[in-house]
Amino acid sequence: MPKHFLMCPPEYFTVEYAINPWMRPEDGADRDVALRQWEGLKSAYEELGHEVSLIDPIEGLPDMVFAANGATVVGGRVYGARFAFPQRGPEGPAYLRWFAERGYPTKEAEHVNEGEGDFLTLDDVILAGTGFRTHLVAHQEAQEYLGRPVISLTLVDPRFYHLDTALFSLDGKNVAYYPGAFSAGSLEVLRRLFPDAVLATAEDAEVLGLNAVSDGTNVLVNAEATALQLELKRRGYEVIPLDLSELRKAGGGPKCCTLEIRGENS
Ligand code: ARG
Numbered sequence: 001m002p003k004h005f006l007m008c009p010p011e012y013f014t015v016e017y018a019i020n021p022w023m024r025p026e027d028g029a030d031r032d033v034a035l036r037q038w039e040g041l042k043s044a045y046e047e048l049g050h051e052v053s054l055i056d057p058i059e060g061l062p063d064m065v066f067a068a069n070g071a072t073v074v075g076g077r078v079y080g081a082r083f084a085f086p087q088r089g090p091e092g093p094a095y096l097r098w099f100a101e102r103g104y105p106t107k108e109a110e111h112v113n114e115g116e117g118d119f120l121t122l123d124d125v126i127l128a129g130t131g132f133r134t135h136l137v138a139h140q141e142a143q144e145y146l147g148r149p150v151i152s153l154t155l156v157d158p159r160f161y162h163l164d165t166a167l168f169s170l171d172g173k174n175v176a177y178y179p180g181a182f183s184a185g186s187l188e189v190l191r192r193l194f195p196d197a198v199l200a201t202a203e204d205a206e207v208l209g210l211n212a213v214s215d216g217t218n219v220l221v222n223a224e225a226t227a228l229q230l231e232l233k234r235r236g237y238e239v240i241p242l243d244l245s246e247l248r249k250a251g252g253g254p255k256c257c258t259l260e261i262r263g264e265n266s
Contacts, residue, residue: 004051004263005213006098006259007042010034010065011057015250019085020161022251034246038065038136041220041254044240048218053261055098064087066252067259068116068164071106071257072096074126076145076264078106084133095259107145113138116259117162123172131155131183153190154183163212164255170198170237171216176228178205198235204228211253220254 015029037164045052049090057064064070070091075157080096083089100106113119118134120127128139129153143150153163157180162165166181169191175200175238179187190197200210209225219232223241232239244253 001216002049002051003046004047004053004069004261005261006053006055006070006095006261007038008055008057008064008067008070008159010038011246012059012062013065013247013250016062017087019087019253021159022248024249026247028091029246029249032208034065035244037244038248038257039246041242041257042174044220044242045258048215048240050215055095055132058090058094061088061091061094063250063252064091064094065115066250066256067095068256069114069162070117070259071099071115072113072121072126072142072146073099073104073259073261074121074148075262076104076266077146078104079113079119079142079145080107080109082109082112082138083114084112084224109138109141111135111138111141113142114162116258117151117164118170120163120167120175121260121262122169122175124149127163127167127175128152129155129166132158132161138246151193153186155181156183157181159209161251162206162256165208165251165253166205166210168210168212168214168255170214170219170235174198175233176210176232178202178210180205181210198228198231200225201227208248208251208253211255213255214256222248223255 049174167177207224212221
């Protein structure tokens with residue numbers, strides 16, 4: 001099943017503030033390298049037959065390349081993002097406008113939430129992260145608007161500040177995750193829901209290996225996450241390793257650059 005993704009070219013990408021432990025403004029980032037790596041991700045999607053739409057980047061919003069944070073789109077409904085840090089504040093309305101202009105029903109969020117960074121949609125439930133960015137009340141707001149059961153998970157390691165830095169969906173039914181990112185209770189929930197999950201190592205997590213995108217057959221994953229790739233292959237997945245090292249300097253990987261647009265029948 002081809003997917004539809006929204007991406008934002010990193011034309012204004014820099015690391016000029018620090019809102020997560022990966023970001024070191026004193027080291028900066030190379031925009032041309034970031035653009036090339038981002039193009040690699042975009043072409044990988046297109047070669048797999050997925051559709052990629054683009055939103056225009058806005059000058060002065062260096063993190064706007066991380067489209068995953070722009071909204072949560074489920075069943076054709078768009079639940080807007082409300083960012084935790086003022087530096088990214090204007091991104092929420094910009095993404096919501098993109099959808100509204102294209103006729104999607106949209107809802108402006110009352111509560112702080114960073115879109116698909118913290119809301120990961122599986123076939124039957126939405127897994128929702130909290131602890132660093134998205135507020136717990138936003139989980140309820142999302143459930144009410146999207147009409148899917150939302151399961152709250154608490155993140156405890158600041159390096160894994162969004163749920164999508166610690167967990168990804170393999171096929172809508174099963175997931176891969178890094179246990180060290182979760183509170184004890186959330187870990188119990190994950191073990192109960194996904195007894196057959198792929199458990200990633202600390203080394204995989206530390207290169208943002210969990211910030212991967214799977215279409216159920218192919219998994220696009222940071223190249224440095226070697227143990228994770230082996231395990232995915234062992235389970236029969238086609239692994240597509242990517243170099244997004246420049247974007248990692250802002251704390252992002254393949255999934256962060258990708259907002260999935262789930263249509264009415266999804
Ligand atoms: N610098 C961005 C931030 O800290 C990175 C966002 C990464 N996005 C994600 N979906 N994890 O907000």
